[in-house]
Amino acid sequence: MPASPEILFVNMPPFESYFADAAPHLGMLYVMTSLRRRGHSVGYLDCSRRGTRRSQILDAIRGAAPRMVCFSVDTDNLYNVGHMSKVLKKEFGEDLLILLGGPASQGQPEDIMNAGVADVLVIGEGEFSACEVADALLKGEGRLEDVAGICYRTPEGLKFTAPRDPIENLDSVPIPDRDFLPKDHVYEASIITGRGCPFRCTFCFEGRMGNKYRHRSPENILREIESLVERYKRPFIVINDDTFTSDIQHTKTVLRMIRERFTPWKDLVMFCEVRVDMVSRHPELVEDLVSAGVNRIQLGVESADLGVLKDYKRLNVKPDLVEKVVRWFHEAGIASIYCGFIAGGPKETRETLATTMRFAERLLHEVAPGTFECNCSFLTPLAGTELFARPQDYGLTLLDPGLKTSSNFNFPVVATEHLSVEEINNFRGHFVDTIRDGVQRIIGTLPREKMELHIRLKREFNVSTMYSEQMVVFPRMQYYWDMVGEHAYEAASELPDSEILERFPTRVPAFTRMDSGRVTIRQGASDLTLSPIGTQVYGLCSGKLKGREIVDEMHTRFNGSAPPYAELQSDVISFVRSLDRNYALFLKDY
Numbered sequence: 001m002p003a004s005p006e007i008l009f010v011n012m013p014p015f016e017s018y019f020a021d022a023a024p025h026l027g028m029l030y031v032m033t034s035l036r037r038r039g040h041s042v043g044y045l046d047c048s049r050r051g052t053r054r055s056q057i058l059d060a061i062r063g064a065a066p067r068m069v070c071f072s073v074d075t076d077n078l079y080n081v082g083h084m085s086k087v088l089k090k091e092f093g094e095d096l097l098i099l100l101g102g103p104a105s106q107g108q109p110e111d112i113m114n115a116g117v118a119d120v121l122v123i124g125e126g127e128f129s130a131c132e133v134a135d136a137l138l139k140g141e142g143r144l145e146d147v148a149g150i151c152y153r154t155p156e157g158l159k160f161t162a163p164r165d166p167i168e169n170l171d172s173v174p175i176p177d178r179d180f181l182p183k184d185h186v187y188e189a190s191i192i193t194g195r196g197c198p199f200r201c202t203f204c205f206e207g208r209m210g211n212k213y214r215h216r217s218p219e220n221i222l223r224e225i226e227s228l229v230e231r232y233k234r235p236f237i238v239i240n241d242d243t244f245t246s247d248i249q250h251t252k253t254v255l256r257m258i259r260e261r262f263t264p265w266k267d268l269v270m271f272c273e274v275r276v277d278m279v280s281r282h283p284e285l286v287e288d289l290v291s292a293g294v295n296r297i298q299l300g301v302e303s304a305d306l307g308v309l310k311d312y313k314r315l316n317v318k319p320d321l322v323e324k325v326v327r328w329f330h331e332a333g334i335a336s337i338y339c340g341f342i343a344g345g346p347k348e349t350r351e352t353l354a355t356t357m358r359f360a361e362r363l364l365h366e367v368a369p370g371t372f373e374c375n376c377s378f379l380t381p382l383a384g385t386e387l388f389a390r391p392q393d394y395g396l397t398l399l400d401p402g403l404k405t406s407s408n409f410n411f412p413v414v415a416t417e418h419l420s421v422e423e424i425n426n427f428r429g430h431f432v433d434t435i436r437d438g439v440q441r442i443i444g445t446l447p448r449e450k451m452e453l454h455i456r457l458k459r460e461f462n463v464s465t466m467y468s469e470q471m472v473v474f475p476r477m478q479y480y481w482d483m484v485g486e487h488a489y490e491a492a493s494e495l496p497d498s499e500i501l502e503r504f505p506t507r508v509p510a511f512t513r514m515d516s517g518r519v520t521i522r523q524g525a526s527d528l529t530l531s532p533i534g535t536q537v538y539g540l541c542s543g544k545l546k547g548r549e550i551v552d553e554m555h556t557r558f559n560g561s562a563p564p565y566a567e568l569q570s571d572v573i574s575f576v577r578s579l580d581r582n583y584a585l586f587l588k589d590y
């Protein structure tokens with residue numbers, strides 16, 4: 001950052017939202033990039049790291065001595081930003097200007113301004129408004145009252161200017177400049193390819209930038225992806241839009257261009273959100289997405305009860321469609337399908353929750369075992385949404401409309417006509433436990449190739465799925481994958497028979513039981529009991545003998561009654577392969 005930037009952006013999520021650590025704040029990057037292009041000197045302070053203290057923020061601001069400090073406000077960090085603005089004004093005086101913007105600006109501008117002492121709030125998209133505000137306040141060019149789409153403080157109270165239209169041509173906005181991000185931290189390679197959403201789901205805030213969906217041109221999107229591949233070398237590209245698949249021809253063109261330009265796994269892998277109704281109408285999208293390198297998708301499922309879905313205005317995403325689409329992606333070999341569920345929706349009852357639980361379990365165990373994963377959050381109506389405006393029409397009681405108790409949607413704030421917050425809370429706990437236990441059971445049944453996809457995502461792209469996370473409860477499997485990684489030892493499945501004979505089969509350390517000459521290998525996803533002969537071979541897999549030497553040793557042990565040598569050799573190879581499939585052995589080459 002410049003030594004003394006005139007404008008300092010401070011990214012300040014609520015301190016407990018740890019998962020925000022690696023996500024770059026794209027909204028701020030967009031606005032900072034536009035300000036820099038306009039000739040302003042801009043710096044960035046990222047406080048999303050764990051354990052950032054107020055004293056560190058103040059020290060950084062003291063060091064940078066900016067004339068204007070900017071924060072991004074969402075419903076969740078509104079209080080923190082409010083507190084901080086007061087601290088800053090007290091510490092640095094009225095001359096330090098405080099500018100706010102962010103998603104919450106369109107739902108609760110007064111709340112934001114009243115929570116603190118900021119000077120100006122940009123409402124909606126910030127690229128043009130922020131430049132005009134900075135021109136007026138820092139360069140004396142133009143007047144605040146002429147800047148569309150802001151709210152500012154005057155001695156007479158808050159003043160709102162005329163609303164600003166959504167930016168029609170998103171290519172006119174400069175691509176976010178990642179040079180603003182601190183170099184000592186690894187950030188996610190995330191992008192936004194469009195803005196706005198034509199739908200009006202009653203719980204969602206997405207209509208805020210004008211509900212008309214607008215997207216960047218495919219060429220503009222590809223330019224950003226190319227720069228991310230260049231910068232991060234084999235990145236996991238996260239396409240953050242909720243609406244990436246909303247305009248089918250556009251989506252297909254973007255995917256085709258990505259396919260033509262990059263090779264999945266070699267150059268990149270990708271994540272995106274997928275609309276169930278669009279895929280169901282255009283099944284070819286499954287192959288288009290997977291072949292372009294999309295290896296993790298997210299689907300908003302929310303509930304499996306039609307009444308609840310109707311009140312969410314999401315009957316276009318019915319459970320039978322979800323099931324069909326999940327099955328298609330699973331069969332296409334995608335690594336992970338992440339589904340989002342909500343607990344505590346309109347008119348929710350124990351029965352509707354049970355329906356949702358059963359549906360999630362069905363997807364997990366029957367439809368897409370090894371691929372399906374999910375989470376369940378509490379319904380948290382945000383200011384500006386339909387459920388917030390008219391909760392009574394949906395049988396909801398907002399117990400904490402200001403969300404003083406909720407952080408990252410991790411505390412229930414709504415009761416339904418039939419369910420208390422305790423019941424909703426406890427259901428969520430039950431949901432999460434059931435899915436986690438289910439994933440653990442499934443891990444033991446997955447073919448090695450499926451598990452390998454999860455391991456590769458983790459190892460090569462630092463992406464954890466529930467399957468790679470839950471592996472920790474199986475030490476044998478964990479050890480195996482630690483050894484059989486990209487740069488470590490080989491797996492029998494990767495080698496021809498002749499090579500297996502030249503390697504040193506090495507047992508994964510695991511607790512064993514011994515009964516009547518048979519070994520049972522434990523600590524995996526499933527126990528493995530060996531035959532008496534297998535037990536002997538397993539004993540010889542100590543990493544000291546080559547596969548060929550093990551065959552010789554066994555041949556001698558048979559003491560004249562051995563089967564033909566070729567048969568014994570083939571049995572040993574099959575045995576090594578079966579131990580490999582069970583994560584019980586790897587192959588050294590010395």
Ligand code: B12
Nearest residue numbers: 013017023026027070072074075076101102103125126205
């Ligand atoms: C990626 C993402 C995340 C990431 C990264 C967060 C980030 N801000 O980049 C993570 C996973 C951390 C996250 C977490 C949460 N998120 Co989130 N997230 C998104 C998502 C999908 C994309 C964000 C994005 O890049 N948008 C694109 C940019 C261009 O838009 P923007 O950020 O709004 O920025 C523009 C304007 O707001 C403005 N602006 C923004 N900041 C500033 C600052 C200044 C000074 C100025 C002048 C202007 C300005 O100008 C920008 C350019 O036009 C959005 C949905 C969406 N499509 O926006 C939800 C969204 C922002 N998240 C939301 C929520 C509720 C959350 C959570 C609170 C809860 C949750 N479980 O999701 C948590 C906690 C957030 C926190 N404070 O830590 C809501 C916010 C609603 C609200 N009223 O606040 C959204 C809108 C989703 C929704 N539809 O409800 N999120």
Ligand code: SF4
Nearest residue numbers: 197199201204206242
């Ligand atoms: S949930 Fe998805 S489809 Fe519905 S309004 Fe939000 S972004 Fe649009």
